[in-house]
Amino acid sequence: MSIEAINEQLLRAIGVGVALIELDRHTVQFRNDTFNEWFGENDSASTLKDFFPSLDVDEMMRSLRDAGRYSTETSFKLRRRKMTVALEFNLAADTREDFAVLVCQNITRIKELESMIDSYSMMVERNTHEIKREKEQVEKLLLNMMPRSAYEEYKTFGIVSPRLFDPVSVLTLDFAGFDSLVADNDPGVVVSELNDIYSAFDRICAQFGVQRIRTNGDSYVAVSGVPDPNEDHAKAVADSAIRLVRYLARRNQSHPVKWNARIGVAAGSVIGSVVGTQNYIYDVFGPTVSEAVRYRAMARPMTVAASKEFAGRVAGKFGAEEATGDGTDPATQTYVVLQDDGTAPGQAG
Structure with missing residues (x-):
């Protein structure tokens, strides 16, 4: 098995899609099997917009010229399930800025976990607010029933x-x-x-x-x-x-x-x-x-x-x-x- 085949299997195993982007025409020249599995096997004339309609190509080009890299995220449906991937473009070495390497990382699970954490945090915050409000109401009620010094003693002991x-x-x-x-x-x-x-x-x-x-x-x-x-x-x-x-x-x-x-x-x-x-x-x-x-x-x-x-x-x-x-x-x-x-x-x- 060649080094290229081994690398391809490794990339598939860790769920990474890879493509080579020709920057003059924004075409996708090379893509591995994982990339094709996610985005489809378009022909060699396919452009970035064919794969990523929401991608801001102008912003990507400015970032590649200025910093040599550009990162963003995109979501799409894959077999009735929403999938989110992180896109990272890096200028290919020794190519005089003619090509960029695109690495696609599946972050769907991460986004789902982040959403769950956000929902949990909101729930905790809401419950904390409710507990605080109820505590204030109980305190107000008790202060209507007894002097503050008695309330403080009751709360402590x-x-x-x-x-x-x-x-x-x-x-x-x-x-x-x-x-x-x-x-x-x-x-x-x-x-x-x-x-x-x-x-x-x-x-x-x-x-x-x-x-x-x-x-x-x-x-x-x-x-x-x-x-x-x-x-x-x-x-x-x-x-x-x-x-x-x-x-x-x-x-x-x-x-x-x-x-x-x-x-x-x-x-x-x-x-x-x-x-x-x-x-x-x-x-x-x-x-x-x-x-x-x-x-x-x-x-x-x-x-x-x-x-x-x-x-x-x-x-x-x-x-x-x-x-x-x-x-x-x-x-x-x-x-x-x-x-x-x-x-x-x-x-x-």
Whole structure:
């Protein structure tokens, strides 16, 4: 077997097509069997355009003159299957630029793999984006359920250790006649109204550094001093309470559904922790919370009730008047109603 035959067999074995190109007329003078198998056995007068209609011959000639080589790719159908080959033209040595050697490499599999990798990369990128978006949504949800410091502790350790916060002030609110209001209005209207009102409450409380802890139907609980200490916790809660009443009074003037809040405030210590293992929430509890709830029950609609001790903490900043309860609870028979004297700062959102 001759060297030429051996070379031909090797080229066929590795899937390489070879042709000799006469550059003056762009004709294909010699081609091996692999080349003919791919592109057909055209006659000796066949030009590059006959084999490669999309080939930019002018660009090829410029590149051969300037650099002595030119590379490109082309695709075609071979027995109903798309095939992609890499074309590399090199000036033949010692031919005074009359001929170029064309080597065709089958890169169909490479292109298929590249396409698969691109598709996989796009899928991974899309999934990563979805995971990131879902993580942000979960984080946002958890931050609505607990303070950031508690969230960071939960994210790191999987639990939130109970903590005693002292001193703090607690605000609790509910709505007088809520059951009748729910019975007299469409459920969708009630939920929409509560959503607007609680969103405004959150904005008002945030102005004074008061953290909403939870809502439960018509119950709204917020605290100042949890988790970050606040020396003016009593004033912050009193400011928020007065602003909540003022916001509702103004809102009732332009809305058909009238909401009349009762608010109780108290100062002392609370325990804060995540409660539950599946449907968990961050909550605060203790005597101070219970005290605020008691004064809320004693408050008249659209008033803020507190103890004399709490009123003393904010003396000179809010007006107050003494009131008497219904006598059912000696601990709250006498209480103080904080007055809105028009000096509470901030505007309701």
